[in-house]
Amino acid sequence: MQDAIYAPHWNRNAHSVICVLRGRAQVQVVDDFGxxxxxxxxQQEQILTVPQNFAVVKRASNEGFEWVDFKTNDRAQISPLAGRTSALRAIPADVLANAFQLRQEDVSELKVNMERQGNTLLRPSRSSSQWRAIA
Structure with a gap:
């Protein structure tokens, strides 16, 4: 999907090998110290290894992005950093607002959306400044 974001997540017990099948994406990986x-x-035909416990986020280009993740554990445990089961959901609204310089209204909307949505794929709404979760 064009311009979609696969929300930040990390693998608790496995390394991940990302193999790009088609398209391009901006990919960011951070270690456990941030x-x-x-x-x-x-882009197509490139491979990236993401170590266990490192967080990764992928944002598709306007041409889209298709990939396959290979995990080094048959029972890999993936932990989202956004969504219903995320760590962000448990952080108090005031802390999120201060940490990310957000208005209280934006934090409230974020938390409500996390409660309703369990999704990890986000795409821009009609106005490119807003994002919404999709199935």
Whole structure:
């Protein structure tokens, strides 16, 4: 899907090998200290290994992005950083507002959307400044 974002997540017990099938995406990987270790574009026929416990987010280009993730554990545990089961949901609204410089209204809307949505794929709404979760 064009311009879609696969929300930030991390693998608790497996490494992940991302193999790009088609399209391009901006991919960012951060270590468990929050330091960026990869922030670049991946395109068709490229491969990226994401170590266990490192967070990754993918944003498709306007031409879309198709990939396959191979995990090093048959029972890989994926933990989202957004959505119904995310760590962000448990953080108090005031802390989120201060940490990310958000208005209280935006944080409230974010938390309500996280409660309703369990999705990890986000796409821009008609106005490109807003994002919404999709199935």
């Amino acid at each position: 330091q960026t270790v990869f922030d670049d574009e991946l």
